[in-house]
Amino acid sequence: MVTAAATFGRSGSHDFILLRASAIVMVLYSLFMAGFFLSTPDVTYQVWSGLFANIWMKVFTMLALSSVLIHGWIGIWQVSTDYVKASGLRAFIQLVFSVGLIAVWLTGLFVLWGV
Amino acid sequence: MKKYTFSIYRYNPDVDNAPHMKEYTLEMEDSQDLMVLEALIKLKEQDPSLAFRRSCREGVCGSDGMNINGKNGLACITHLSSLKSDKIVIRPLPGLPVIRDLIVDMSQFYQQYEKIKPYLINDDKTPPARERLQSPEDRAKLDGLYECILCACCSTSCPSFWWNPDKFVGPAGLLHAYRFLIDSRDTATDERLDELDDAFSVFRCHGIMNCVNVCPKGLNPTKAIGHIKSMLLSRAV
Numbered sequence A: 001m002v003t004a005a006a007t008f009g010r011s012g013s014h015d016f017i018l019l020r021a022s023a024i025v026m027v028l029y030s031l032f033m034a035g036f037f038l039s040t041p042d043v044t045y046q047v048w049s050g051l052f053a054n055i056w057m058k059v060f061t062m063l064a065l066s067s068v069l070i071h072g073w074i075g076i077w078q079v080s081t082d083y084v085k086a087s088g089l090r091a092f093i094q095l096v097f098s099v100g101l102i103a104v105w106l107t108g109l110f111v112l113w114g115v
Numbered sequence B: 001m002k003k004y005t006f007s008i009y010r011y012n013p014d015v016d017n018a019p020h021m022k023e024y025t026l027e028m029e030d031s032q033d034l035m036v037l038e039a040l041i042k043l044k045e046q047d048p049s050l051a052f053r054r055s056c057r058e059g060v061c062g063s064d065g066m067n068i069n070g071k072n073g074l075a076c077i078t079h080l081s082s083l084k085s086d087k088i089v090i091r092p093l094p095g096l097p098v099i100r101d102l103i104v105d106m107s108q109f110y111q112q113y114e115k116i117k118p119y120l121i122n123d124d125k126t127p128p129a130r131e132r133l134q135s136p137e138d139r140a141k142l143d144g145l146y147e148c149i150l151c152a153c154c155s156t157s158c159p160s161f162w163w164n165p166d167k168f169v170g171p172a173g174l175l176h177a178y179r180f181l182i183d184s185r186d187t188a189t190d191e192r193l194d195e196l197d198d199a200f201s202v203f204r205c206h207g208i209m210n211c212v213n214v215c216p217k218g219l220n221p222t223k224a225i226g227h228i229k230s231m232l233l234s235r236a237v
């Protein structure tokens, strides 16, 4: 029996809104990064760490990583409840991805802390 | 004379260990064009053990939904000539348990239909003496919804219904859900929406539009589902 207990949002519409909102943040972050690389001819260590030293960049990056976490969490839950019928295997897949996503989020947090 | 070859899914759980495809041939005049259902009836004369459902033979009862050359449709209103091939492969509607040959067990489909409460709910304590009036504009909102004949061609072509037939209402059920959500005489709109706002009932529809592609009545469940999503989302924000 699949229930909605392991997803992120409180309801179907909450999940739907979280998925769309996190997608928008990720697109904005990707566009920003593409713009940065196009407009910066020489990306040296100084330029790169200077960028991430800005408080707004840290916040923007954490927002993007939070979006990856939320989007990935809901997405993996949806795909696994469609395609993986064995509940043990489904729980294992959800666990691996959820732990992985949280690890990425925490890594981002500590790396930004140090810049 | 022209010759058609049919490959038909056969399974009788009382005798067969596993389903298999059986070949048949049918000859007819060059000028003749039959419906798939008429061809099946002729094949049943050759082989009386072949089982399928049919009733009205004119696309109004919804009994003879089946998968014809890979696409769900009603056998009684599908011309052989429209298939543009002399090889015809017929299988039962995908995803539902097979009872025998082309006959499937539709219980899961009807359970989803039952879930959406397919009847008018009105809590008016003093019902009008004669009838509930509706303006022509409000009545027009039901067009493209009420015509559904519950043939299940749409829901059994929907991957989301294949994966979660016990929790995703499916295109047919959701088309009916919207038919009552939008009815000006129905007063249970909020309760209906409450019951649909989980992660499966409506939101497992990802807009693949297989349902629109196959509906023999030319209806558009995806559009109705989009309206339900908008109703749910405008309550949520």
Ligand code: SF4
Pocket: B147, B148, B149, B150, B151, B152, B153, B154, B155, B171, B172, B175, B214, B215, B216, B217, B218, B219, B221
């Ligand atoms: S919406 Fe169309 S395909 Fe689906 S059950 Fe109704 S008539 Fe059949």
Ligand code: SF4
Pocket: B157, B158, B159, B160, B161, B170, B171, B204, B205, B206, B207, B208, B209, B210, B211, B212, B221, B222, B225
């Ligand atoms: S549009 Fe929605 S209901 Fe229709 S086939 Fe696709 S997922 Fe199923």
Ligand code: FES
Pocket: B053, B054, B055, B056, B057, B058, B059, B060, B061, B062, B063, B064, B065, B074, B075, B076, B077
């Ligand atoms: S036999 Fe009634 S719809 Fe085909």
